[in-house]
Amino acid sequence: MNPWLTALLLVLALGFFAFTMARRLAPLWALRAADRLDRPGERLAALLRFGFGQARLPDRGDVVPGLLHVAIFAAFLVLALRTVTLFGLGFSLDFHLPLLGPDAPIGHAYAFLKDVVVLLALAAAVGFLWRRLVTRPDRVTRSWEGVLILFFIAGLMVTEIGYEGALRVAEGAPFRWLAPAGSLGAAALQGLAPGPAASVGVACFWLHLVLILVFLNFLPFGKHFHIITALPDVYLQRLPPTGALRKLDLESENAEYGVKTVRDLSWKEGLDTYSCTECGRCQTHCPTYVTGKPLSHKEVNRAIRHHLVRQAPELTAIASTGDAAARQAAAEALPALVGEVLAPDTVWACTTCGWCETACPVFIENIPRLVDMRRHQVLVEASFPDEAARVFKNIETQGNPWGIGSNRRAEWCEDLAIPRAGETQDFEWLFFVGCAGAFDDRQKKVSRAIVKVLRAAGVKFAILGEEETCNGDSARRLGNEYLFQTQAAANVELLNARGVKKILVQCPHCLNTLKNELPQFGGHYEVVHHTELIAQLVASGRIRPEAAASLGGKPVTFHDPCYLARWNGITDAPRRALESVPGLSLREMARNRSQGFCCGAGGGRMWLEEKLGTRVNQNRVEEAARTLGEPGGVVATGCPFCLTMVRDGVNELGREDKLKVLDVAEIVAEGIRAP
Ligand code: SF4
Ligand code: SF4
Secondary structure, three states, rough: OOOOHHHHHHHHHHHHHHHHHHHHHHHHHHHHHOOOEEEEOHHHOOOOOOOOHHOOOHHHHHHHHHHHHHHHHOOHHHHHHHHHHHHHHHHHOOOOOOOOOOHHHHHHHHHHHHHHHHHHHHHHHHHHHHOOOOOOOOOOOOHHHHHHHHHHHHHHHHHHHHHHHHHHHHOOOOOOOOOOHHHHHHHHHHHOOHHHHHHHHHOOOOHHHHHHHOOOOOOOHHHHHHHHHHHHHHHOOOOOOOOOOOOOOOOOOOOOOOOHHHHHHHHHHHHHHHOOOOOHHHHHHHHHHHHHOOHHHEEEEEOOOOHHHHHHHHHHHHHOOHHHHHHHHHOOOOEEEHHHOOOOOHHHHHOHHHHHHHOOOOOOOOOHHHHHHHHHHHHOOOOOOOOHHHHHHHHHOOOOOOOOHHHHHHHHHOOOOOOOOOOOOOOOOOOHHHHHHHHHHHHHHHHHHHHHHHHHHEEEEEEEHHHHHOHHHHHHHHHHHHHHHHHHHHHHHHHOOOOOOEEEEOOOHHHHHHHHHHHOOOOEEEEOOOOOOOHHHHHOOOOOOOOHHOOOOOOOEEOOOOHHHOHHHHHHHHHHHHHOOOOOOEEOOOOOHHHHOOOOOOOOHOOOOOOOOOOOOHHHHHHHHHHHHOOEEEEOOOOOHHHHHHHHHHHOOOOOOOEEEEEEEHHHHOOOOOO
């Protein structure tokens, strides 16, 4: 062993590492502030489950690479102590960590565990190399860096095995199952005389130390920076309600208008780009990516990361200047993200369905970043699709995206004599009908089905009638934060004035906005989706559905709306409601519940032309058709947008004779007798 050489290696390598880290992290100081240190208990729990527990890796339909990653991650954790020990041995042959000495029971247990993870990590590295070089699945980025890192990992494991094996040969120790890696190494060196075997051991020892230090210094330069930043990124994740977008301050002197340049991103969003592992999980069920639009969460991260690194000198200079005017001028000189780093089509393609975020093992936040870019395009550049302009105008003038006269909002229930919240306080639930439920001819039937169920169950409810206005979800997700805030403030004022406490909605977008976003404006209500209330009414015996004749004995599959299942975790209630109908046979599509596939209408895409790639709704209808089989059946859903998109997909594919599209409420209401 050689203390001087060990010390020299450590000083050089750690010094260079500190220098690189400082350069990589410095630009983050110039980015927007974000409070990510609140609710430490929840953060710690998430870190344990998703960081150290790797809970998102094997459970997303792609089990093998997830397990391989878990093996390598476990090896990194376990071998951290071993690394300290090996550097200690570089100074003194007697070195060992407290409790891990050669005669300590914990030391024996640790040595066994260490050997096991070494072998597993070696197997995992070989498995990943096979995947990268031979099977090459679509979601894996082809890069020399990925291959090099795997060789680093394999090299670390092989040198550990070689070093341990040489020690066993020198000691004449027999094969032992409790030392599997060392015994394997010894078996490999068996034919060597003691001298050469010892030389192999020494070579493995120093090579191992050098590999560790080179590996460490290589990390900050590429995607494997995630090995350092991923755990902090998991801890600093956005906490529930994740379906809520952040409220822009549009009033103050320092009003914000979204993201124009990289400097307008938050430091967390900068850290996100460093943490992307390029695993491609975000793409697998991204409705835009799989239908050929120019959007991949992975590629967006890569583009922004490279840009961030290129702009690092400017950002670091901005962070270090005390002169506010100079800071502002330097910030404005940075290249615009939309147009210069990302194509406008990329920014407008997202349906905000949330697949990418819930699939990402390191909790990278894509949607707030894309919506912030849309916000700048709308609020400052006035650059957005023509169809969006029409929607904004319609909401502004008539309080609904169709632009139908607001005075016609209650026509759907003219003959139903539903009480108005403005005229009575004798109601438990405020039925917030929503624009589609009030104006769309197909969805009006769903509104009436819900009324039928509520009346059969004796639920006291009222509506706002002509007073109701759009919740503003589409405006917000299309970037018009000003219009959204106007709608939100009006809704809160009205709901509070009517003394509303409990709200029933039929649209998951209404649900998400009223439940998760109105609290930003002082509106706090219990908000329930109609499928949840129906499931409760069935469970409490207040309604007893009878068979729905229109199903004709054919099976039903439930299409999970993204804003119901993914953003609000409601997946059981619609299924319970459906299964309460006697004789109904429910079949699951392969992509279901929180891993469902978007219909293509979220994020305001309902109102935009789908000009690129293939159609998202058709992709989903094909899946439903495969699930229901030859006789066809019913695609059930619980969202007006999904109902429209799936029905359009059925028509576009000419499958009207085989597939029916119904809301859960319609299926339940059919077999209920009105009181
Ligand atoms: S964003 Fe997340 S899921 Fe997508 S490639 Fe990066 S780490 Fe993987
Ligand atoms: S939110 Fe949905 S559409 Fe947007 S990038 Fe993520 S997976 Fe794709």
